[in-house]
Amino acid sequence: MLTIKNLHASIEGTPILRGINLEVKPGEVHAIMGPNGSGKSTLASVLAGREEYEVTQGEVTFKGKDLLELNPEERAREGVFLAFQYPVEIPGVSSTNFLRTAVNQVREYRGQEPLDAVKFLSLMKEKMKLVEIDQKLLSRSLNEGFSGGEKKRNEIFQMAILEPTLSILDETDSGLDIDALKVVANGVNQLKSAEKSTIVVTHYQRLLDYIIPDFVHVLFEGRIVKSGDKNLAMELEEKGYDWIKEEVANTAV
Amino acid sequence: MSAVTKKEISVSSSFMDTYFGHKPTGPFASLRENAAKELAQKGLPSTKDEEYKFTPITKKIESSITNFGHAMPTNVTISDLKTHFIPGVDTYTLVFNNGILDKELSGDLPDGVSARPLSSLSEEELTEKIALAENKETDPYATLNQLAFQDGLFLEIRDKAILDKPILLLHLIKADNHGQTIHPRLIIETGKFVEATFIQLVASLDEQITFLNGLENVKVGEGSHIHHLKIQDEGKQALEVSNMVVDVPKDATFTSFVLSLQGQMIRNNLTLNLLDSNCEGNMFGIYLTNGQTHVDNHTNVDHTKPHSESNELYKGILTDKSRGVFNGKIFVRQDAQKTNAFQQNNNILLSEDAIINTKPQLEIWADDVKCSHGCTTGQLDEEALFYLRTRGISKENAKALLLYAFAGEVLEKINHETFREYCVQLVQQRLGGQNG
Numbered sequence: 301m302l303t304i305k306n307l308h309a310s311i312e313g314t315p316i317l318r319g320i321n322l323e324v325k326p327g328e329v330h331a332i333m334g335p336n337g338s339g340k341s342t343l344a345s346v347l348a349g350r351e352e353y354e355v356t357q358g359e360v361t362f363k364g365k366d367l368l369e370l371n372p373e374e375r376a377r378e379g380v381f382l383a384f385q386y387p388v389e390i391p392g393v394s395s396t397n398f399l400r401t402a403v404n405q406v407r408e409y410r411g412q413e414p415l416d417a418v419k420f421l422s423l424m425k426e427k428m429k430l431v432e433i434d435q436k437l438l439s440r441s442l443n444e445g446f447s448g449g450e451k452k453r454n455e456i457f458q459m460a461i462l463e464p465t466l467s468i469l470d471e472t473d474s475g476l477d478i479d480a481l482k483v484v485a486n487g488v489n490q491l492k493s494a495e496k497s498t499i500v501v502t503h504y505q506r507l508l509d510y511i512i513p514d515f516v517h518v519l520f521e522g523r524i525v526k527s528g529d530k531n532l533a534m535e536l537e538e539k540g541y542d543w544i545k546e547e548v549a550n551t552a553v
Numbered sequence: 554m555s556a557v558t559k560k561e562i563s564v565s566s567s568f569m570d571t572y573f574g575h576k577p578t579g580p581f582a583s584l585r586e587n588a589a590k591e592l593a594q595k596g597l598p599s600t601k602d603e604e605y606k607f608t609p610i611t612k613k614i615e616s617s618i619t620n621f622g623h624a625m626p627t628n629v630t631i632s633d634l635k636t637h638f639i640p641g642v643d644t645y646t647l648v649f650n651n652g653i654l655d656k657e658l659s660g661d662l663p664d665g666v667s668a669r670p671l672s673s674l675s676e677e678e679l680t681e682k683i684a685l686a687e688n689k690e691t692d693p694y695a696t697l698n699q700l701a702f703q704d705g706l707f708l709e710i711r712d713k714a715i716l717d718k719p720i721l722l723l724h725l726i727k728a729d730n731h732g733q734t735i736h737p738r739l740i741i742e743t744g745k746f747v748e749a750t751f752i753q754l755v756a757s758l759d760e761q762i763t764f765l766n767g768l769e770n771v772k773v774g775e776g777s778h779i780h781h782l783k784i785q786d787e788g789k790q791a792l793e794v795s796n797m798v799v800d801v802p803k804d805a806t807f808t809s810f811v812l813s814l815q816g817q818m819i820r821n822n823l824t825l826n827l828l829d830s831n832c833e834g835n836m837f838g839i840y841l842t843n844g845q846t847h848v849d850n851h852t853n854v855d856h857t858k859p860h861s862e863s864n865e866l867y868k869g870i871l872t873d874k875s876r877g878v879f880n881g882k883i884f885v886r887q888d889a890q891k892t893n894a895f896q897q898n899n900n901i902l903l904s905e906d907a908i909i910n911t912k913p914q915l916e917i918w919a920d921d922v923k924c925s926h927g928c929t930t931g932q933l934d935e936e937a938l939f940y941l942r943t944r945g946i947s948k949e950n951a952k953a954l955l956l957y958a959f960a961g962e963v964l965e966k967i968n969h970e971t972f973r974e975y976c977v978q979l980v981q982q983r984l985g986g987q988n989g
Contacts, residue, residue: 348943376945388940392958401954402944409945441958458944 301326301497302347302367302466307358308522309346316342318522319358324466327494331508331533332501334519335541340501341385343519344470347499348382349375362466376402377409381464383455385471390442395454398442399424399461406462427460431487449480456487467491468499473507485510505537518544571621571732572700580672581702584683588699597693604692607878607910608849610818613792618764622732623703626650627758629725634658637723637756642971644721644752647706651726652737652767654706665714666749671705671738682707682740683770692822694794698736698768705738712744712774719750719782719969726765726791727758737767747777750969757788762817764792771799771807778806780968785821786814786979789844793819803829810967811850812976813840814983818847825854827861827889837966838867841983842875842907849878856889856919865896868963870956870984871907879911881926887918896926901933901959953984960984 302324309317316339324330334340346353347360349372360367367375390398403423404414415423428435431453443451452472459467469488473481488498488511500511508516508530516532517524520541525548526532536544573593577585597614598605605611627650634648647668648658654670662668671683683699710716726735743749755765765787773779787793793816801807809823825834840848854863869877879898900909913926933955941951960980967973 350939371948372939372942373945373947373951376943382943384940384943388934388937390934390937390940390955390958392961393941393954398941398944398946398954401950402941402946405947405950406945462944 301363303361305359307343307346307360308356309342309353310356311342311353315356316353316522317346320519320522320524322517322524324497324499326465326497328515329492329498329500329511329513331513331516332499332519333503333505333516333533333536335545336503338519339522340503340519341470344382344468344499344501347468348372348380373405376462376464377406379465381459381462381467383452383459383467383469383472385474387443387451387455389444389446391444393442395438395440395442396424399458402458403461423461427457430460430490431457432483433457448475449477452476452480452484453487456484460487460491465495466497466499468501470501471503472500473502473504481507482510505533508533520544520548567619567621568615572697581679584679585700588696591691592693592696592700595693595696597697604851607876608818608820608847610792610794610820613818614764617762617790617792618733620730620732621734623701624651624727624729624733624735624763625731626653626655627725627727627729629655629658629758631658634723637725637754639721639752639754639972639975642719642721642752642969642975644719645716646721646723649706649722649724649737652702652724652735653704662720663714663716663718665711666716666720667709669707669709671707671740674707682742683738692796694766694820695768695796695798695822698738698766698796701734701766702736702738702768705740708739708741710741710743710747710749713746714744714749715747716749719752719972722751722753724753724755724765724767725758726755726763726787728761728763733762734764734766737765739767739769741770742772743774743777743779745774745776747774747779749777750780750782752969752972753781753783755785755787755791755793757791760788760790762790762792763788765795766793767795769795769797771797773799773801773805773807775802776804780808781810782967782969782972783809783811784814784976784979785811785816785819785848787816787819789815789817791816791819794822795820796822798824798826799834800826800828801832801834804831806833806835808835808837808966808968810837810963811839812979813838813842813848814979815844815846816848817845818849820849821851823850823852825852825863827854827856827863828858830858830860832861834861834863835966836863836865836867837963839960839963839980840867840869840871840877841960841980842869842871842877843873845874847876847878851878851880851882853882853884854894855884855886856892856894857886858888859890859892861889862893863895866963866966867898868960869898869900869909870903870960871900871909872903874904874906876907877909877911879909879928880914881912882914883916883924883926885915885917885919885922885924889919890921892919892922892924894922894924898928899959900928900930901956902930903933949985953981956984957981
């Protein structure tokens with residue numbers, strides 16, 4: 301589904317990603333872990349098409365298409381979804397109006413009929429249960445005045461509505477208490493299917509107790525330096541990231 | 554009378570001939586004469602005048618108006634008119650044909666509302682109602698109106714009249730061989746406990762250059778609630794100065810809303826005199842400018858007695874080579890303790906060449922007041938734009954959503970539902986994109 305080959309990216313001339321290789325197949329859950337500043341969020345942003353980053357080398361194909369050729373909205377319509385680490389507050393834009401615009405633009409791209417108000421509402425109601433989001437929140441401006449947990453929940457809610465094939469969760473666990481974390485993870489798990497893949501970007505192992513990854517990759521200094529299964533995450537939780545850093549330093553020598 | 558040129562304004566000979574070439578006659582002769590004297594003394598403002606620093610409208614008028622004569626009422630039929638009505642908004646309609654009330658085109662007014670030409674007022678009434686306030690700094694263009702207006706309208710609303718529909722003031726503008734200028738004059742007086750909404754529209758009937766110089770005086774009655782809603786969507790060559798002076802007494806509120814969309818250069822002067830306690834003045838505006846359009850809003854609210862309130866919110870979205878000016882004056886006199894005065898002006902510039910000059914100006918002599926003001930100028934929020942795009946919304950639609958949200962805060966202030974919907978449509982059309 302997603303193939304990343306030797307991906308290099310920089311921001312304002314500073315290289316952040318220095319040769320990422322990753323293969324994600326349908327149905328798989330990949331966790332990207334790593335210390336602060338290792339490039340985790342940059343990878344998520346580059347995949348979603350954030351324009352501040354310049355891809356200097358490498359290629360990314362998604363369902364056979366050159367992902368890097370597509371602008372952010374085209375990627376979304378192709379089925380890439382980024383759950384933001386810091387969802388943006390947009391005063392004056394109602395959540396409902398925004399989501400309906402989004403859904404119908406995605407549907408139009410996929411050659412589907414637009415949803416009328418009634419059908420859209422029933423879709424919303426169905427998905428709201430999934431992430432236990434309050435309807436009151438959705439009648440407000442998008443993310444405006446939402447708590448951290450509400451914002452993250454709203455991200456997963458949007459994901460549920462847009463039905464992406466590749467979901468990238470960028471530090472979705474950060475700032476969540478355990479109850480909110482469970483709700484969010486539960487939502488993600490319910491959306492899982494044999495066709496859908498997930499990339500979970502996280503600093504901590506905690507989230508991976510609830511979203512069980514098939515693969516765990518450790519990102520350090522812009523490269524994947526170690527891959528394994530969920531046990532690698534446990535090991536990182538126990539020992540921290542220093543031993544990885546040392547390992548990398550030793551191999552370099 | 555060559556004193557006008559003293560202020561380094563080289564007004565054309567047509568200007569001098571029209572306004573100073575002969576001694577005024579007719580019902581307004583003495584008023585005109587006084588105005589002429591005053592204008593000769595102060596001249597028309599250049600950009601050296603602080604009040605007109607960013608708006609060289611005098612220069613524009615001088616360089617582009619060749620005939621300062623008053624355009625005469627033009628031939629318009631009801632069917633021509635229909636395109637200028639607001640769809641879905643049911644109104645009592647007064648049509649002004651180049652500034653003069655056109656009785657045939659106008660509809661009936663409701664009970665409790667009367668409209669009389671100013672020329673039908675007695676000399677005494679005239680002086681009382683339309684003499685320019687003394688000891689107050691009158692805008693030179695208001696003085697010019699006083700000197701040059703043909704006739705005007707005196708609109709009176711009786712005590713306790715609650716109007717079920719707004720009164721539409723539709724101005725049709727078209728230059729002819731008599732001249733390119735129109736100086737409409739309107740006086741509105743309401744009794745006590747009146748509730749009324751006015752909608753003012755200006756329609757340029759062709760793309761010829763015109764200079765519209767309106768002067769409107771509104772005297773709100775005690776306990777009355779008056780809304781004044783205005784759309785400026787004029788010809789690309791249209792020049793306009795609009796002066797509106799409103800007196801707001803005890804327990805009364807006055808709300809002004811203006812949506813400016815097109816014109817060559819538009820200057821709005823809005824003055825609210827809050828004359829007593831427990832009165833409220835609201836000033837709301839949106840300017841969405843493109844091309845070379847220049848829109849200048851100068852507002853002035855004067856709190857004179859304790860416990861009055863003013864709210865002001867103007868927002869601008871400017872693109873191409875358009876220009877906006879905002880100047881908001883708030884005076885709080887020494888007596889006006891417990892005043893609440895809020896002012897906000899926010900702007901988004903969408904192009905490198907668009908310009909905004911914004912200036913809040915607060916003068917506060919009372920010591921127990923709540924006043925706040927703020928102005929911001931920025932570009933579109935790139936992070937918000939990216940966020941919306943990652944949800945599949947096209948860049949164009951995402952921009953429109955964000956800009957509409959920005960302007961929407963002001964649109965929400967419009968009290969009249971169908972008129973608000975009409976403004977929403979106009980704004981959405983201008984901003985492009987498709988929602989929902």
